[in-house]
Amino acid sequence: MDNLLVIEKLINSFQKLPGVGYKTAQRYAYKIIDMERADAEEFARQIIEVKDKVRYCEICGNFSEDVICPICKNQNRNHSIICVVKDPKDVVAFERVKDFDGVYHVLHGCISPLDNKGPDDIRIKELIDRIKDGSVTEVIMATNPDVEGEATAIYISKLLKPLMIKCTRIAQGISIGSDIEYADEITLSKALDQRVEL
Amino acid sequence: MDNLLVIEKLINSFQKLPGVGYKTAQRYAYKIIDMERADAEEFARQIIEVKDKVRYCEICGNFSEDVICPICKNQNRNHSIICVVKDPKDVVAFERVKDFDGVYHVLHGCISPLDNKGPDDIRIKELIDRIKDGSVTEVIMATNPDVEGEATAIYISKLLKPLMIKCTRIAQGISIGSDIEYADEITLSKALDQRVEL
Numbered sequence: 001m002d003n004l005l006v007i008e009k010l011i012n013s014f015q016k017l018p019g020v021g022y023k024t025a026q027r028y029a030y031k032i033i034d035m036e037r038a039d040a041e042e043f044a045r046q047i048i049e050v051k052d053k054v055r056y057c058e059i060c061g062n063f064s065e066d067v068i069c070p071i072c073k074n075q076n077r078n079h080s081i082i083c084v085v086k087d088p089k090d091v092v093a094f095e096r097v098k099d100f101d102g103v104y105h106v107l108h109g110c111i112s113p114l115d116n117k118g119p120d121d122i123r124i125k126e127l128i129d130r131i132k133d134g135s136v137t138e139v140i141m142a143t144n145p146d147v148e149g150e151a152t153a154i155y156i157s158k159l160l161k162p163l164m165i166k167c168t169r170i171a172q173g174i175s176i177g178s179d180i181e182y183a184d185e186i187t188l189s190k191a192l193d194q195r196v197e198l
Numbered sequence: 199m200d201n202l203l204v205i206e207k208l209i210n211s212f213q214k215l216p217g218v219g220y221k222t223a224q225r226y227a228y229k230i231i232d233m234e235r236a237d238a239e240e241f242a243r244q245i246i247e248v249k250d251k252v253r254y255c256e257i258c259g260n261f262s263e264d265v266i267c268p269i270c271k272n273q274n275r276n277h278s279i280i281c282v283v284k285d286p287k288d289v290v291a292f293e294r295v296k297d298f299d300g301v302y303h304v305l306h307g308c309i310s311p312l313d314n315k316g317p318d319d320i321r322i323k324e325l326i327d328r329i330k331d332g333s334v335t336e337v338i339m340a341t342n343p344d345v346e347g348e349a350t351a352i353y354i355s356k357l358l359k360p361l362m363i364k365c366t367r368i369a370q371g372i373s374i375g376s377d378i379e380y381a382d383e384i385t386l387s388k389a390l391d392q393r394v395e396l
Contacts (some may be wrong), residue, residue: 006251006263010244016237017226025286032245033252033261039214042250044242046208047230051238053204054231063231065204088229138390 007033042070059130061106061123063088071103072093078102084127084156086110086144090151094142102140106128110148111155119155129155131165138166145190205231217314225316255276257328259321261286267363269293278301278335282354284308284342292340292372298396300338303328310351317353325354336364343388 007029014025052182056062057069065069070079071091081102084128085091091104106121107122130136139160143149157167174183205227212223230238254260255267262268269275269289279300283289289302305320328334337358341347354366371389372381381389 006247007243007261010248013237013241013244016233017229019222019225024217026290027217029248031215032248035214035249037249039211040245043211043214044245046204046211046241047245048237049204050208050227050230050233051233063205079287089224090225090333 012045042154056106060104061108061126062091062104076101081140082127082136082138083140083142084153085142086149086152090142102138105139107143107152108154110143112148112151122152124156124159128159128163131160131163136165140170141167141169225272232338237285252255252306258302259306259324260289260302274299278333279338280328280334280336281338281340282338282351284347288340290315302339305341308350309343310346310349313329320350322357326357326361329358329361336366338366339367 008028011025057064059072109122141153160167206225209223212226255262257270307320339351
């Protein structure tokens with residue numbers, strides 16, 4: 001298979017996808033060979049199209065095909081509540097719930113000194129600019145419950161204090177459907193701390 | 199994210215790859231968005247190129263960019279020994295070993311009555327045609343050690359008997375580096391059956 005350069009090149013490209021090693025990339029490449037030509041063409045076209053058409057929403061930083069994303073454009077949503085998330089995929093997760101009718105702000109990362117990521121490297125300035133006009137009443141910090149996510153939530157909440165804006169954090173506790181027996185100590189401790197009256 | 203059709207379409211295409219569900223496809227699509235444009239273009243071009251250039255070798259049935267694949271073309275290899283495998287990826291596995299200097303025959307499947315696959319649905323006729331000129335001395339059956347692979351190996355060996363050609367089967371037994379404690383009974387039984395003198 002030494003000079004099957006075309007397949008090898010495609011396998012290399014597939015390996016650039018997250019979590020894909022040589023074996024998986026090879027399976028993907030062989031699948032492409034077995035595909036209908038039309039499907040493969042469509043696939044190739046979509047890759048280019050995504051690069052061409054998808055950009056970041058100028059308001060919230062989420063993926064968008066227009067200057068402003070559909071969520072920020074939607075006047076039926078509550079624009080006075082902003083849910084702050086780390087990545088665009090977190091927006092997808094919240095939208096799936098369908099309970100939240102506010103808008104989002106995507107930080108594109110969290111503060112992480114170990115990765116040399118400071119407050120200026122994520123979209124915190126843009127968040128403050130959005131809030132300044134006074135129409136926002138609450139900012140919900142929905143970053144991940146890990147060290148970086150917590151640090152980012154606390155940092156932003158301190159910035160918002162002088163602006164007199166309510167800043168909340170999503171509840172942390174035991175997941176629905178999980179087993180208390182297998183929950184880690186930090187989660188159980190949070191679940192106790194944040195217990196609510198019945 | 200309702201009308202982000204371009205991303206959704208790409209996610210759908212990624213889901214056509216083997217073993218890729220929605221979540222993984224989404225991660226892949228987001229990776230494409232974050233990629234350099236040149237890398238994405240290269241990726242798209244390779245998908246088309248693979249469809250355009252890769253075909254099956256007319257002799258062995260392996261993937262090839264020419265009418266005849268590099269292995270069948272190579273006159274330094276021993277063309278009198280044919281290793282019969284199920285899929286092109288099995289050729290890659292044997293080539294990695296570097297011990298085998300014979301040639302291959304890719305069946306593109308195994309006999310499997312449950313999947314409605316009979317001897318005429320895989321490249322058995324082509325194998326017999328290759329052998330008929332008398333230059334082949336040995337056929338090594340290297341199909342998988344499962345029901346279909348065994349059935350196919352036995353079927354082909356019976357076809358070859360009247361042609362007076364040596365037909366061998368790759369050894370089955372305990373894998374190198376594995377633990378006898380965890381080996382299944384059939385493997386251990388085969389390992390005992392096929393024991394060799396030290």
